[in-house]
Amino acid sequence: MKLVRYLANLGYGSRRQVEALLRDGRVIDADGEPLGPEAQPEHEAIRVDGRPLDPPQGAVLMLHKPAGFTCSTSDPGRVVYELLPPRFRLRNPIIAPVGRLDRDTTGLLLLTDDGPLLHRIISPRSRIPKVYEATLARDLTGDEAAVFASGTLMLRSETTPLEPAVLEPLAPRRARLTVTEGRYHQVRRMFAAVGNHVEALHRTGIGGLGLDDLAEGKWRLLVPAEVAAVFKPTAS
Secondary structure: OOHHHHHHHOOOOOHHHHHHHHHOOOEEOOOOOEOOOOOOOOHHHOEEOOEEOOOOOOOEEEEEEOOOOEOOOOOOOOEHHHHOOHHHHHOOOOOEEOOOOOOOEEEEEEEEOOHHHHHHHHOHHHOOOEEEEEEEOOOOOOOHHHHHHOOOOOOOOOOOOOOOOEEEEEEOOEEEEEEOOOOOOHHHHHHHHOOOOEEEEEEEEEOOEEOOOOOOOOEEEOOHHHHHHOOOOOOO
């Protein structure tokens, strides 16, 4: 791919804007030599304004999502793209959230511009476990684990029961819940179905990938082994 199109696809501007960057000598190689529009250097060798390029296409990011942000490009409120470099929203294809966390849910959110990978992760056939920690309005009664594990729980306005889920009590009003589906507001609706209310919800893991010690509001690039961990069982 020619350099102009390559940089435009990474969000560095329109083709005309990228051509201007090249004319002005703002795109160089690792040795400091200006690059022309026909150049095809390796990604790692390109510098724009002296800085290495953003991650190449196919990147997978981990974001520690705070409350108050939506997984959208056009929501009138605050969106997760405000936590990422501005160019990420301009990439083609865009770096998109892998599934959704609602505005008030915090924790692990993956983003990628790898469409096949995204669809593989969110596909119901993949049955990738997602782990949440919920803070509840009322004490657990003790029978929630059996209800959630039964495979017969039906959410309001739905016609098929939920797949079995695993509940682990952490405190009288805190629980860890592992689900393999991604229905709309599923965890909140599950607790509502057993007479409780989720006051705070935090996702700690997807498959075998955990949030680790990434600070809230921060992101980092995943290495291939971490991406592969998404498709492995949850970490103990």
